[in-house]
Amino acid sequence: MKSRARRLARHSIDTTGHFQLMNILVPNNVHRDQPQLSNVDVQLLERLNQRDADPDFWSSRQRDRSDSGHRFFQYPAMMVPVVQRRLIKELIGVQSGVASIYDPFMGSGTTLVSGMHFGLSVYGTDINPLAVLISQVRTAKVIDGDVGRKLEKVVKRASADGSFVIETDIPNIDKWFKPEVAVELSRLRRAIRSIDASWARKFFWVALAETVRLAGNDRTSTYKLHVRPADEIARRDISPIVMFQSIGEGNIASLTAFREALRDANTVTGQGSYVADSRVRLLDVRGDLKERWMGKTPFDLVMTSPPYGDNHTTVTYGQHSYLPLAWIDFEDIDREADQGALSTTHEIDSRSLGGRGTLSQQDTDRLFDTSPSLKVFVESLSTASTKARNRLFRFYHDFSQSISQIAGVLRRDGYMIWTVGNRNVTGRQVPTDEILKEMLEGVRCAHVVTLSRQIHHKRMPTRNATSATMREEKILIVRKSRD
Numbered sequence: 001m002k003s004r005a006r007r008l009a010r011h012s013i014d015t016t017g018h019f020q021l022m023n024i025l026v027p028n029n030v031h032r033d034q035p036q037l038s039n040v041d042v043q044l045l046e047r048l049n050q051r052d053a054d055p056d057f058w059s060s061r062q063r064d065r066s067d068s069g070h071r072f073f074q075y076p077a078m079m080v081p082v083v084q085r086r087l088i089k090e091l092i093g094v095q096s097g098v099a100s101i102y103d104p105f106m107g108s109g110t111t112l113v114s115g116m117h118f119g120l121s122v123y124g125t126d127i128n129p130l131a132v133l134i135s136q137v138r139t140a141k142v143i144d145g146d147v148g149r150k151l152e153k154v155v156k157r158a159s160a161d162g163s164f165v166i167e168t169d170i171p172n173i174d175k176w177f178k179p180e181v182a183v184e185l186s187r188l189r190r191a192i193r194s195i196d197a198s199w200a201r202k203f204f205w206v207a208l209a210e211t212v213r214l215a216g217n218d219r220t221s222t223y224k225l226h227v228r229p230a231d232e233i234a235r236r237d238i239s240p241i242v243m244f245q246s247i248g249e250g251n252i253a254s255l256t257a258f259r260e261a262l263r264d265a266n267t268v269t270g271q272g273s274y275v276a277d278s279r280v281r282l283l284d285v286r287g288d289l290k291e292r293w294m295g296k297t298p299f300d301l302v303m304t305s306p307p308y309g310d311n312h313t314t315v316t317y318g319q320h321s322y323l324p325l326a327w328i329d330f331e332d333i334d335r336e337a338d339q340g341a342l343s344t345t346h347e348i349d350s351r352s353l354g355g356r357g358t359l360s361q362q363d364t365d366r367l368f369d370t371s372p373s374l375k376v377f378v379e380s381l382s383t384a385s386t387k388a389r390n391r392l393f394r395f396y397h398d399f400s401q402s403i404s405q406i407a408g409v410l411r412r413d414g415y416m417i418w419t420v421g422n423r424n425v426t427g428r429q430v431p432t433d434e435i436l437k438e439m440l441e442g443v444r445c446a447h448v449v450t451l452s453r454q455i456h457h458k459r460m461p462t463r464n465a466t467s468a469t470m471r472e473e474k475i476l477i478v479r480k481s482r483d
């Protein structure tokens, strides 16, 4: 069976001539105890390999920016909805009984909204409260049909508000917001609080988050907090209330289109309710996932894109979310959301994978046993600073812990689909996909295939010494072979 799968893959690469664009890697170095590819794996490979109307599909530039509420907030490193949908479609086309999907590192919820097009029960977790809020809004079982009128009400109320009381206690507020901007943001915050319906309030918090991102003095060209030059700040003339209204209207239009698409796919009822379950929570994936997802597991499919390294040196999801979160009521996000997350601008990043902690020699040895590729890579870093090395260990230690938790909540024979990029450390590329593959094999998952796609749109840091902009990403597909 395995050799047949290899032949299929080679055939596709040779005849399409798009080796760089759709490169399918079938396992060559099969572990001694790794099971053969199953019938379902081979069927999946065939479907992924289909030469359809668009041979460049996986790397296509055609992206709808409003697809499934994709641009509610400029969250870093978002996956592409159309690509995730295609993967789900092919997968459920070959494997029966797939009713649920879980994204442990859901970010802004791309996996979940993609799963909703197929009527799957969708579950997601993230350690960043802002990611949780955005995903909650996008994956609501029922959306408020009256949200347009409520938006008018919020804007009217904020515009009529004559108060100059500032509604955030963020340190150095004058650095991050012009006084008149802080006053209008405060008026918006008070107006949003006056809305009774909780989903509508969440919807407005998301629009406010994007307003804060665009109206504040932080540069939008990087994810790290960097204040704009003083002359540029002085020239800017922005009304957050006007901006909020326009963002809110755009989000309503995008959400309406998404729900219409779900209606066309028969995954929302006549009354507008999503046909399956949807649940998003603030959770650290290193914790006990079985306990936290009691009654919902095992999940049938895992689809995710994890961080590629510790946030401090790769993508600072937390810093990027810091200013917006400072204007949002945490009790509207999740019971577990705590203000301590904003104790410093880098607290969320420190709480994320690889963000803090020290490893013993035993931990490092165990990591090297799990991933020979990691060992080879670290040993090749002769000139690397101890700091960079320790960061790498810390990240992969946490990553490995998460992987065993995630494998523990997946059903036997269930698939996992991981999208990863290969980042650089001290000028050398970390073989992220190989390390991930070995770690997954260590939790009884058989590698089925690795797709490779070019990135055109993914927003990654452009000025970061340890993480070059990624031009290619890999999609690893594995199947859990045993419990």
Ligand SMILES: C[S@@+](CC[C@H](N)C(=O)[O-])C[C@H]1O[C@@H](n2cnc3c(N)ncnc32)[C@H](O)[C@@H]1O
Binding pocket: 075, 076, 077, 078, 079, 080, 104, 105, 106, 107, 108, 109, 110, 111, 125, 126, 127, 128, 131, 283, 284, 285, 286, 304, 305, 306, 307, 317, 351, 352, 353
């Ligand atoms: C690559 S992003 C996901 C982006 C997402 N695929 C999308 O389309 O928006 C990785 C996510 O992992 C989250 N994360 C990092 N450490 C985590 C942890 N320990 N537990 C849960 N989530 C974590 C980050 O907050 C970030 O949102």
